[in-house]
Each structure stands twice: as structure tokens, then as C-alpha cells.
Amino acid sequence: MNITLQDAWGLASDRRFDNLEMPILDDPVNYGAKADAGVHEGAFLALTTDFPRQAGRFSDFLAGQNSKLAALPFEQRLSGVLRYLASPMRFEPLNMPDVHFPVSSFGGLSSCGIKFIRRHPTKAGFAQVFHFHGNYHALEKQIDELEWDGEIAQNQWLVTIVGQYWAVGRKYGDFAPFGVVLDSGIVLAQLQYLFRLFGFSFQTGFNTLNRLNDKLVPEGSFQQVLAAVTLDVPESANALLDNGEWEALEIATYQEPQGLMQRFGLLQDIVSLLACEFEQAWPAPLSLNVDKSLHETLPERDMLDVIYNRTASNDRLGFSQVNKMLDGEFLKQFMQVLQQLKTCRDRLPLEDSLMINVAWINTSGPAMGLYDEVGEPVCIAQDSKRFQHIIQDCLYSDNQKYNLSSMTLELFISVDTDKVSKSAGNSALRATHIAAGAVAHDVCLAASLFDAFARPARMFRDTKLQQRFGLDGQLLIQVLVGFNRYNNFALTIL
Numbered sequence: 001m002n003i004t005l006q007d008a009w010g011l012a013s014d015r016r017f018d019n020l021e022m023p024i025l026d027d028p029v030n031y032g033a034k035a036d037a038g039v040h041e042g043a044f045l046a047l048t049t050d051f052p053r054q055a056g057r058f059s060d061f062l063a064g065q066n067s068k069l070a071a072l073p074f075e076q077r078l079s080g081v082l083r084y085l086a087s088p089m090r091f092e093p094l095n096m097p098d099v100h101f102p103v104s105s106f107g108g109l110s111s112c113g114i115k116f117i118r119r120h121p122t123k124a125g126f127a128q129v130f131h132f133h134g135n136y137h138a139l140e141k142q143i144d145e146l147e148w149d150g151e152i153a154q155n156q157w158l159v160t161i162v163g164q165y166w167a168v169g170r171k172y173g174d175f176a177p178f179g180v181v182l183d184s185g186i187v188l189a190q191l192q193y194l195f196r197l198f199g200f201s202f203q204t205g206f207n208t209l210n211r212l213n214d215k216l217v218p219e220g221s222f223q224q225v226l227a228a229v230t231l232d233v234p235e236s237a238n239a240l241l242d243n244g245e246w247e248a249l250e251i252a253t254y255q256e257p258q259g260l261m262q263r264f265g266l267l268q269d270i271v272s273l274l275a276c277e278f279e280q281a282w283p284a285p286l287s288l289n290v291d292k293s294l295h296e297t298l299p300e301r302d303m304l305d306v307i308y309n310r311t312a313s314n315d316r317l318g319f320s321q322v323n324k325m326l327d328g329e330f331l332k333q334f335m336q337v338l339q340q341l342k343t344c345r346d347r348l349p350l351e352d353s354l355m356i357n358v359a360w361i362n363t364s365g366p367a368m369g370l371y372d373e374v375g376e377p378v379c380i381a382q383d384s385k386r387f388q389h390i391i392q393d394c395l396y397s398d399n400q401k402y403n404l405s406s407m408t409l410e411l412f413i414s415v416d417t418d419k420v421s422k423s424a425g426n427s428a429l430r431a432t433h434i435a436a437g438a439v440a441h442d443v444c445l446a447a448s449l450f451d452a453f454a455r456p457a458r459m460f461r462d463t464k465l466q467q468r469f470g471l472d473g474q475l476l477i478q479v480l481v482g483f484n485r486y487n488n489f490a491l492t493i494l
């Protein structure tokens, strides 16, 4: 390996714009982002589209209450989880990107694949692997007989999140892996929320991902198993796979572009660093500490509506701001929702090492300035124009736009790279990116609850922000939150 962990942290800073090869920097319009179009033959099982659209109040979910969805048949619950995790939600033909998914993703290219593994129904020592195709809302039987030396219980499936680096390789080149690992944290957080909402019990804390990787990722393919969850399933789960109507089909799918590793010289080394196993024990979950007064004041929104309406607010036609009059308590309430959401999923390795700061930009509400993770002021802006300028002056090219007037707050997630490198070695790179992705997703859900958009962003000159705001540590991702009105023509899918 030619690069060290130290180098990788460096390359994840502003140095990425100068030291990494990223096609999007040279040609932001025609960078040939998408993978190759192609066809794929296989055996597919279409999942039911008869799944619930309402789940109960978001605040009930936050308070740890069980939803009525737990009583539904297994197939409806599984189908619902996958719909709100990885199937396209809306087709917006005049927009970029034209397909809107339930979770935000790097470049909108939805880079993470979902696979299920179960014990082979008849052959001891073998497993079966099923891949979920969101565009068809269907499972594909990908490997019928996979040699499996470990034990998978009859009533458990292994659910894996696979980072398909190739899906964004042409757009982000050497930087692709960093974004995909952030994406996997987003997917992992959403998966856990959905499992809870749909009444599944599951365990995170999987520590032998590289073994899984050797089994699941074909030689030479540019992907990596980034997370796994053990899911408890009822008897009817295996019956669905054994007795379902599997159909042999040829479907249109993106194919992995060849030659990415040869084209981008640092990819292999960065991925090798990201492949280090977690050397850490997984932290214990936070205990639920229900704050009744918070729940009574939250908007009355259904949890599935909150997920459905989450948006980064892409609008090709132009983005029109909504000047929102917010009261002084909004920020604290927003940050409380984030704290509470964390208790509804497992804590992730090194999540505790992340540092959260918020720049409050809205002209109403608290005073413009920098706030901490509970919404207490760190420093109030003496010169609001200068404060806004710091936020604005972080675009990497003239082709980028930044509509500050629609922005309410910007949340920064950073980490002390020295500290985590000492405590977790090379595994710190992957663990902190996954955890930062999960927290960024929490921000997206909290924003959606308040009818705001939330846009995770990684392609800003963030070192400038770090230095000018005096943020501790290195920024892993930031999330822009605000209110706007958008005009996209949209068709609901599914």
C-alpha cells in the first residue's frame, strides 16, 4: 500500500480538490457519471406493492412506541422496509437527478446495494444470497449454493449493505469511496429505523465483514461489504422464498464500468484502508429517555410521510425560498429530535467521537452564529454579512450555486482525526465515515419532520469553513437545512 491512514485523512480534506482525480471537477456538466446501461438475466421474485402508507406519529416512534405495522404479514413488512429504503419514490423527468430515492446519496446515484443471506433450505454447509433490485422492487436469487462455513440460524437472515463504488466511480474518481461509505451509514441508519417501525428485531455489531466480502463480492469487482445486520425472521420468511413465484427474466440494469482501478491511481489504496475490520467493540445502545414535553410540541406527522417527504430539494427550474419565521426555540427543538432519534437505532463504532456544530443563518429565531449539539451558542456573529460570507465562500467551482437565502442552518460533523486514529487505527477511516453518514441521515429526517429540506454535502471547500469558524477536527460531512418551494413535475412510483 502506498498511502497511510494519515495520507487518507489528508486526501479527505480540501486537498481532495487538488490531489485526487475527480472527473466532475474538470467537467461538471458532461462527466459521464452513470455506469454503463446493460441487461441482466436472472430469477426474480416481485415483492408485493400492497404495503402500508401510514405508520403512526413520528413522535410516537421517537418515544419508542411500537407501531401497528408489526402485526402485518412478513412479506408486507419486508416489502415496506425495502420500499422506504431503496426503491425509487418519485420520477421527476425535468429534474437532475430524475429519480428520487428515500435516502439521500452521493451524487444522487444510490450507490449501496442490499443483499439477504439465509441458510440453504436443504444443503448443510451452504447459504443462499438474494439481491434487492429497487427499480423492480424485486429480489433476485443471486447465489443458489454458496459454501458457508459459519452458522446461520433457521430463523435469521443476514442483511448486508454493499458499497458499489463503481456506481459513482466515473463521477468522483479517486474520491468515490469516501462518499459511498458515507452513503452506507445513511442506509444503515434508515434500515434500523425501518426494521423498528415494521416490528422486526435485529442485531448490529457484525465484526467479520471482510469474510462476508470474500464470499459476496466477485473477484475484481469494485464493491465492498460495509455493514451487516442479523435479522430475526418468522417461519413465513423462508416460505416466501421457497414457495414464491420466481420468474426468469432479462432486466435492464446498470453494469459495472471496467477499468476504474486502472484509471484512478489511488482507488485501490483508499479501498484497502477502508477494508480494515473494526478493531473496536460496538458501543451499547443509548437508553431511551423520553422527554414528554418535546413530544407534545412536535408537528403531528406520520413517520412514513416524514420518510416519503425527505428531500435534498433538487430543483432544476430554480429554487424559490420560503422566508420562514421561526421562534427562538426551534434550534433547540431540532437538536433534541436529533438526540432522541439516536436512541431509536444502535450507536455505531466511533459515533461518540463525532463533533457537531451548527451555523444558524436564518434571520429569525436564535441570533446568527455558531451553536453546539444541544443548540447552545458557541459564538454569536458580530458581523452577520461576514458570517454569511464564510458559509457562501466554500464552493469549489463557478458552476456551483448556493442559495443562501433559503438556508436556515448548516450542520457540521467533524472528527479529531489524530484521536480516532490512535484509538481505532486504520478502521477509524471507515467507522467515522459510516457514523457521520448515519448522523447526517438523522438530520434529514428531523428536517423532513419540520417540512424543511436537508442536503448532505461533501463537495465544498470545507477546510475554509473549519478554519474560519474555528471548528475542532476535520469535517466529514455537512448538512444544509432550509425551507423552499419547488416546482418539479413528479410522478409517484409504487
Ligand SMILES: Cc1cc2nc3c(=O)[nH]c(=O)nc-3n(C[C@H](O)[C@H](O)[C@H](O)COP(=O)(O)O)c2cc1C
Binding pocket: 096, 097, 099, 100, 101, 103, 104, 105, 106, 107, 108, 109, 179, 182, 183, 186, 310, 311, 312, 313, 314, 455, 456, 457, 458, 459, 460
Ligand atoms: C455523501 C453525500 C454527499 C453529497 N454531496 C453533495 C454536494 O457536495 N453538493 C450537493 O449539492 N449535494 C450533495 N449531496 C446531496 C445529493 O446530491 C442529493 O441527495 C441527491 O441529489 C438526491 O436528491 P434527494 O436527496 O432529494 O433524493 C450529497 C449527498 C450525500 C449522501
